[in-house]
Amino acid sequence: MEKISSENPSIEKTKFIKSKGLKDKPHNYCPGCGHGIVHRLVAEVVEELGIREKVIAVAPVGCAVFAYDYWNFDVTEAPHGRPPAVATGIKRILPENFVFTYQGDGDLAAIGAAELIHAANRSENITIIFVNNTVYGMTSGQMAPTTLLGQKTLTTPHGREVLRDGYPIKVCELISVLDGARYVARGSVTTPKNVLTTKSYIKKAFLNQIENKGFSIVEILSMCPAGLDMEPLETMEWVDKELIKYFPLGVVKDV
């Protein structure tokens, strides 16, 4: 999207064209998957801030593992859950570069919870883009730490139960109590309005790193129709109606 400010999407100036931050190659996500929308938002923000030559993204293990095929800037890969640790190393060695991680809920909140918490606690000057679709999409829809209570998944066929599986983790609220966390926000990609708001969160989080303010994270509630075993529109409605009830949208912390 060019020549449009996210705060004021004035029709007069609107010209919606594919961002140069995205490669021409089509991606392999399932129909209705939110990853494509989030990739586009990140690419647009990178272009708008003019930092494409400086960006080093760290991709996760999960459906976004091939992000280097989709973004038109440098992307490296980390072992499962370790993007915040890899990003820490890159940013410390190359402080002039712009470093962000892109992670799913399985990657970030399960196997990578320790790396996330300590990177936030050290207030590493990196940005985390966290796509919460409540399941392990790539491995076909197992329960994730963010799966809702009662939600049916491949590994909770009768619904998630507190006694057996614990509570869904509110990552933003958890991270926000750490003094090192500077900007924490949660958006979604379920409506055009939410998409624009989420883009403004991503932009703010990126600006925080450019201004050397320290650790920022943007959680994005997203759709995984394949993992949730629903039609794309049904998934979008479910995220919009059910998920947002438990994971409220908005800026959680901005210091």
Added chain:
Amino acid sequence: MNKTKSKNKFIVKIETKNCKGCRLCIVYCQKKNLKLSEKINHLGYKYCEVIDYSNCNGCGACYLMCPEYCVEIYKE
């Protein structure tokens, strides 16, 4: 209203070969100007089609929702 003032025209283009028929664009089109095709594309999906090219108000909802970057809107 000044009738001599020319109204902005918007042209919406859909790259149908990349469309996966998810319909996220269709439900948010303010003018109800998008629909799924009868035919399927080479990916095997029914794809999104524009009903009336002159009926786009340029709101960008379809562009914002499409996960496949199929939609582009130009101002005439």
